[in-house]
Amino acid sequence: MGTSALSVLEERKSSISNERGRGVCCERESVSGAVSQRACxxxxxxxxxxxxxxxxxxxxxxxxxxxxxxxxxxxxxxxxxxxxxxxxxxxxxxxxxxxxxxxxxxxxxxxxxxxxxxxxxxxxxxxxxxxxxxxxxxxxxxxxxxxxxxxxxxxxxxxxxxTKTQGYKLACDAIMALLGPHRGQPKRFGVNILGDYNLAGEMWIIKGYLEQIGIPAISGITGDSTYESLARAPSAALNVVQCAGSSTYLAERMRDEMGVPWVNVSFFGVEDTVASILRVADALGSPAASAGAREFTARRRAEVLPLLERYKPRLAGKRAAIFVGGGFKAISLMRQFKELGVKTVVVGTQTGRKEEYETIGSLADSGTVILDDANPAELERFMLETRADILVGGVKERPLAYKLGLAFCDHNHERRRPLAGFEGALCFAEEIHKSVRSPVWRHVKGGAS
Amino acid sequence: MLDLTPREVKERSALRINPCKTCQPVGAMYAALGVHGCMPHSHGSQGCCSYHRTVLSRHFKEPAIASSSSFTEGASVFGGRSNINTAAKNVFDMYGPDIIAVHTTCLSETIGDDLNSYIMDLDLPEGKIVVHANTPSYVGSHVNGFFNMMMGFMNYLTQRTGTPNGKTAVFPGWLNPGDIRELRRLAGLMDVPATFFPDQSGVMDAPMTGRYDMYPQGGTTIEEIRGLGDCAGLIALGEIIGAEPAELLRKKWKVPFVLLPAPIGVSNTDQYVSALRRASKTEVPAELEAERGRLVDLLLDSHQHTYMKKAAIFGDPDVALGLTSLALEMGMVPKYVITGTPKEEFTRRANALFSKYGAEGCTAKANADLFELHQWIKNEPVDVMIGTTYGKQIAKAEDVPFVRAGFPVLDRYGGTLLPIVGYSGAIRLTEQITGALLDRFDRDASDEDFEIVL
Known part of the structure; x- marks a missing residue:
């Protein structure tokens, strides 16, 4: 029996909105009996x-x-x-x-x-x-x-x-316990990158960008990290926070206890990557780095945009659903789809926070369904109702998308190609394109194309 | 890769490194997915359910549904009764299964939740059923979880009406949907009406239809489970996974059983076919004889490439024993045979197989881990590894050809659709193993020795 006709549980109604995210209830425990996509x-x-x-x-x-x-x-x-x-x-x-x-x-x-x-x-x-x-x-x-x-x-x-968010906090406390004995080092010019896990080598891409404009990456917390490299982290002049959901708390503790200020960044999508590199350079207060950042981002942006442009006609009219862990990533993905001319019709997160849902709401079109801690039945219902063509999600969502005849892009730890930075933006477009345009859909009844 | 593994083997008593098993609840979840219209329910923290669904999704490349009691601090102090009450109501309201199969976790076991009484007190919608099994994560392995859940269903549902249903029950054990399909095909060829329990075929390999069915066509029906007590006999496959459920059905409803090894390889398949023949009124059809003949023909064609080749075999006890039996039939030396599941019966049966074929210098170990296997391989290498995906790190580190079989296989596609059981499954495995050995032979051959014909 299909579930699309089934009603949404009364307790869940306040976690779903189609009025630009107005009043999405979030940051609360899952309902007993829900087939939740959440971990622990x-x-x-x-x-x-x-x-x-x-x-x-x-x-x-x-x-x-x-x-x-x-x-x-x-x-x-x-x-x-x-x-x-x-x-x-x-x-x-x-x-x-x-x-x-x-x-x-x-x-x-x-x-x-x-x-x-x-x-x-x-x-x-x-x-x-x-x-x-x-x-x-x-x-x-x-x-x-x-x-x-x-x-x-x-x-x-x-x-x-x-929830999982509590686990992030515990990990951040563990990192603080590790760094504790190493505080009080003299500050030096350079940054730590927080909340990038070096999936498919993304930390290396981001580090590479910063190094090219003369900003040393002192430590990644945590991606390709070692005890040795983490011990240097307190000496950084700035913390750059990529995954806000997992690492904001650590950034705040490092600011308060080690005097390392922080800025939020997102290296997903061209515009967010450009803005993030500039933000990092400006925050460091180095005119040379800022000038380098402007030159670097202008050059790389000019290189990548024409390449992305080629995908636009092939993705025109497609509709995307997003279901990811954190709110910040969802926001970046919405922007990225906009860059590709793809309309976002469903946005959900496992652990998004109130202010993130507000941003999501402001980026959403009217009619875009926004939901917190969704379960498969809800995802199915809203993806079908909004006639989504592609879902961006994680391991548990992939087979669901395929069963519904939707294309899929893994934006979680099963991605095998980097999705961050300029290269990543291109990979993302390729991944979306590869799945949406696959000839397999010709064999699928009621499929995407 | 795995640079840290030292050659020198030292006894460990407290530290488990690179396990060859996981915990009971995932087995219970998989067993419950083999029942039609069933929602598996994890009575514990949310992470358990999420991890189990993830590993099942990764292995089968299919959605794996299950609900969770979503324990909080409160539940861990006051018990999970209200979680089960709420969950049962929500699951029936929202997902509409016919039956919920609750399994416990380490948490709900440790705090002492009494599922029997919780479930008895449930106020269920008309015609709906809730069953449960105790699956403490700190006992046995995922294999125990699988057979405990089977017994949970049987305890709640089976009956004996007194009117035999003329069917033979088959417990396939923990296999892939492609295997169960093959076992059912063999039963069909032998003209044996059979109830397979559990049966994940059609569920964890549901066809693409363009729509998502939360409860696909496949799975043993509740009626079929009820009818197990009226079956004329039972063929339980997997001497370790099948023993307790078979014993339960005999004790409860006096259904006689034969307990056979997982039908992997020639002689193990022969045993399954013989059991079917005893349950049937027909002789083995020519078609099946021919199938067996083709397998033996293949073994003969390839025997010079496999003879005395050393294999490391690892995974769940029954599958590992079946693979060992096939390897011996291929003339190979099953140098190391391990399972993470703590069952000494496994070691005994593996050793019996070694002696049956006169294989010398072989080691079998239950309650072992892959770190130890790696150390053994470092000390005395093998020609091929056969087992689950988690062997791939060792295979890469030691540059050993690797054939994937068992659960979980997380890095290949299509394997769950095809059998390793039956004569056709043995043909498939023989092709894979021989292919892996010959690919290696070709790769390592100097240009002078590189030949078109092998």
Whole structure:
């Protein structure tokens, strides 16, 4: 039985709007029984810390949470590959009964004895039941630091203790714990890039741009990050925040506690990329960097726009649906579709914030459906009602889009080509084009074209 | 790649590295997706449900629906009764399944939620059903979750009317839709009316129709599950995944069963076909004889390329044992055979296979992980690896040819539509394994030795 005729749950109505986002209720817990697309606190924390490539990420809990997060995020490393392994205490029934703290301590000991070169940085993620069975993870980590001389940072992330956003915050706290001993370094000219996970090498693209206009990238937090590079982060003159949802909190803490000011950027789409590079250069107050940024962005913009232009006639009249994690990305994508002449008809996020929904509302046409924490049934209903041709989303949305005969572009960790910067804008257009124009639709009843 | 793995193997008792298993609830979710009109429901935090749906979507390239109790701090303190009440109401109102299959998680198990009484107290819409299974993540593996969910359905639904339904029950175990299709085809050829339970074919390989059906055509129906007690007999496939559900059906309704290995390879398929023949009034048709003949012909054609080639086989216990049996039939040496699932029965059965074929120097281990397998391979290399996608890092690091089979396979397309079971599945695997070995032979051949004909 199809669900398109089904009604939207009463409790969900306030999370959906087709009046330019007016009054979309967000930042609240999911309804029990919803087929939500959302993940959990642990997931959020792991996403942010995972790209620390020389860290040992130990999941303290039953095996599942370690299995499901084993090397799936697509954040690339130029150096260490410790993070591509899965470490866990694989708690068993006896541990649940007698407590798992001793096993955790033993696991850390085994790691320190056997891993060479000796680990310098360990994150211990406590999942759902660890608090319930009363393990004192903080004490185990403190003792491990004393015993082994490595940093061992607890991340208490039981899945039920909030949404993914809460996990981001915990990860940011863990990063602050890591940076703490390194504060007070003299400031130098250069920036940290926050909230870019180096998916498909995007951090490298952004770093490359900044370096070309004479702005050194001191640290990526977190993308292709190592302990060493993170330790330099407090010396930066500026923090550049790409994923606001995950990293604004960290930027604010670094500003307050380490005197690093921050600016928001988005490197998705040509116009946002240009604006972001200029904003970074201007914020640093270096006339040379600002002049360099103007020259660089003008040149790159002039190079890429004609290339994008070629896609416009081939995408003319297409209608897009967007369902992504954070609100900031949704905003960039709406602008990017506008650049390509594609109308956005549905916009949803998993964890968008109130002010982001206001911006989304201001960019939306009337009739564009805006929704928070959507479930498949709602996505289906609104994509069909608005006659969307393509969905931009993540892994769980892909098969749904295909089943409905919609083209699809992964803008999450399954992207294999960079979507950030000028190159990324072009890749994005290519990806959209590739899926929308595929001959496969000729074989699909009621398909896109 | 995996630069960190040291050659020297040291005993670990607390640290799991690179697991070859996952937790029970995803197995329960997959089993429940094999029931028609069923909404799997995860009674725990939201992340569990999201992770399980993601891994299933990645393996099958299909939507995998499931709802969650969405535990919060409150539920973790006061219990999840109100979550289940709200969830059942919302799921029936909004998604309209015929049945909800609840499975627990480590959280709801640890706080001691009593699903039996919660479900008994539910005020359900007319004709709607809720069943449950306890699937603590800290016991066994995803394989346990799968058979526990099967038993959950059977505990709630099966009955014996006293009138035999003339059908044979088949528990296929954890296989892909393409495998179940093949097993059903074989039952059809043998003229055995059968109920396959669970049956994800048609659900996790639903055809493209241009519309999305939350509950596609496939899946064992509730009526068929009810009727399991009236079946004349049961063929349970997978000696590890099938044992407990088969025992339950026998205890509950006196349905006699045979417990067979997953029908991978010649002799394991023979056993399935023999069991079907015993349930049938017909002899093995010529068509099926010919199919078997073609497989044996292929094994003969290719035997000189596979003889004494060393293989590392890893994955779920029954699939790994089946692959081991086929590898032995191909004259290969299953040097390392591991599963992450903690079942010593696995080691015993693998060793029995080694002795049956006189294979020497082989190691089997349950409750093992891929880090350890990697270390073994570093010490004594193999010619081919056969298993799930997570072996690809080792295959790359050690430059070993790699054939994907089992769950999960996250990086290839189409594999879930085609069988590895039955004679045709063995033909497919033999082609893949031989192809992988010969591709490597060609790649490494010097120009002088590079030949058109192999």
């Amino acid at each position: 606190v642990y997931c959020g924390a792991r996403v942010v810390l995972n790209p620390i490539t020389d860290a040992y990420h130990i999941v303290h809990g039953p095996i599942g949470c370690a299995s499901y997060t084993w090397d799936i995020r697509g954040s690339l490393s130029s150096d260490a590959d410790v993070y591509r392994n899965s470490f866990s205490t694989d708690l068993r029934e006896t541990d649940i009964v007698f407590g798992g703290a001793r096993k955790l301590a033993a696991a850390i000991d085994e790691l320190m004895e056997k891993a060479r070169p000796a680990p310098r940085l360990i994150f211990v993620y406590a999942t759902c039941i660890v608090g319930v069975i009363g393990d004192d993870v903080e004490a185990v980590c403190r003792e491990a630091e004393r015993k082994h001389g490595a940093r061992c940072i607890p991340v208490k992330a039981p899945g039920f203790s909030g």
